[in-house]
Amino acid sequence: MINLHLIGIGTGNPDHLTAQAVRAMNDADLILLPRKGDAKVDLIDLRRDICAAVLTRPVRVIEFDLPVRDARHGYLAGVRDWHDAIARSWTAQIAHHLSDGGRLALLVWGDPSLYDSSLRIADRLARDGLSISVQVIPGITSIQALTAAHAISLNRLGRPVLITTGRQLRERGWPSGADDIVVMLDDGSGFASLDPHGIDIWWGAYLGMAQQVTDAGPLGEAGPRIAALRTEARARHGWIMDVYLLRRRAVTTDPAATAGDLPAG
Structure with a gap:
């Protein structure tokens, strides 16, 4: 069983994290940080800074390359294919780093329930047969x-x-x-x-x-x-x-x- 925590981190300021978010990060067995290419290096740096600021115990923090969206086939089709690719990348990281199950945390800009696709991607993992429970930790929205x-x-x-x-x-x-x-x-x-x-x-x-x-x-x-x-x-x-x-x-x-x-x- 994978216990997935989607943690809202606001706009990247560690001061904006809730106490619940800090607890969830420290309770995690694994935190996954997506890399979005050199053009957005600030985004991965901010996630690294948040981890450095709030983690008070050793937690595995693994970075991985996020798939790039292909817009050639229209917006909705491109987004669906992109979400499928992200779900596959999550599954690969889980199989490699959390094969025996445990608590996985993903740091989501803003709040995972508002204009973010993390919940839809998590649904794909469940449909693909992964035993998973999802908890949302709300964050400050833009x-x-x-x-x-x-x-x-x-x-x-x-x-x-x-x-x-x-x-x-x-x-x-x-x-x-x-x-x-x-x-x-x-x-x-x-x-x-x-x-x-x-x-x-x-x-x-x-x-x-x-x-x-x-x-x-x-x-x-x-x-x-x-x-x-x-x-x-x-x-x-x-x-x-x-x-x-x-x-x-x-x-x-x-x-x-x-x-x-x-x-x-």
């Missing part, structure tokens, strides 16, 4: 880090918030019925595809890390600045992780809402 960095609330009074991706925003436009949306996994083209009139943006990259950068303002003014910041930061670090909140200033009237439920401005 959304929490974003709103904290800007000292703002995620939602307006009595209003919902929709979470989507840059690809969905680019291909389908502004989501119907939403006035406040969080956009993740954007290559920079999502907000650039919108008519900026009446929209504000709060953006952040490398949130919680030493290289954190943020910007905010009316989309028509802040959008070009953010695009330039993304380009410069990606060139400097070889990778970028960012997230942003978009908010329409004119709130769509909801017949079910009372005047007291709507924001003042």
Whole structure:
């Protein structure tokens, strides 16, 4: 039996780990750290730093090369094939390093339950016949880090918030019925595809890390600045992780809402 712990590590700052995450790491028999290529060396370094900062007993820490996604056959097909390849790489590491069973920990950016595929990949291991139990240790999400960095609330009074991706925003436009949306996994083209009139943006990259950068303002003014910041930061670090909140200033009237439920401005 493999007891798999998917441990949310927030944005890579050891101070953001929960006490539960620290206990789970120290209780592990094996921690697997994926390498994502030279361009993202900072990511493996951050995972190494976290292990060095919080491990208080000898725990085997093994690094392995993560398969690369092939986008030639379309987005969904490419992602499914990629997840299959990652599942096979996990299985190979387990067979080599944890053949008699035990507690395996994987360190997941943010929270494993929000826009992360670790749970779907773990399901593949179970379907392939591996005896496995899964426990999720929640972490700080990039959304929490974003709103904290800007000292703002995620939602307006009595209003919902929709979470989507840059690809969905680019291909389908502004989501119907939403006035406040969080956009993740954007290559920079999502907000650039919108008519900026009446929209504000709060953006952040490398949130919680030493290289954190943020910007905010009316989309028509802040959008070009953010695009330039993304380009410069990606060139400097070889990778970028960012997230942003978009908010329409004119709130769509909801017949079910009372005047007291709507924001003042």
